[in-house]
Amino acid sequence: MHEGVASQRGMALVLSLIFLAIVTILSVSSMQGALTQDRMASSQRDHTVAFQAAEAALRDAENQLQNGTTPATGWVTYTMNVEQLSRNPRYQVQALGFTGSYSNNERGEVREELYRIEAQGFGSSEDTSVTLETLYVRQQQAEVITP
Secondary structure, eight states, rough: OOOHHEEEEEEEEHHHHHHHHHHHHHHHHHHHHHHHHHHHHHHHHHHHHHHHHHHHHHHHHHHHTTTTTOOSSEEEEOOOOOOTOOOOEEEHHHHEEEEEEOOOSSSSSEEEEEEEEEEEEOOOSTOOEEEEEEEEEEEEEOOOOOO
């Protein structure tokens, strides 16, 4: 009778170890999934910060053009006081040329010029950058010389 009880105790130990191994594997797998999701969320957040920085630089370039400022050649750094950025965003403006003109209600002529704006924003990581591009039409009142 003692022999059957001893084998049952040995079997209980084996089953307990198997159950412990299964629980450990499930725990490790769950932890790896959580770490992967955390990395993905962090990457998405970094990309969003870079996108917003590029958008801010793009809007600054558009404001410069709208205010009649002559665009600088080459890359222009747009200064932002945001700690999450690895570096400030930048933009460059390229004049594509005169697109036409029309008369407005005030008997004046409005000239339209087309510009290409490229903006680049950076995230908190050096490897994260977002580039945006837009076409912008600047309208300027032209002086009409009457004889």
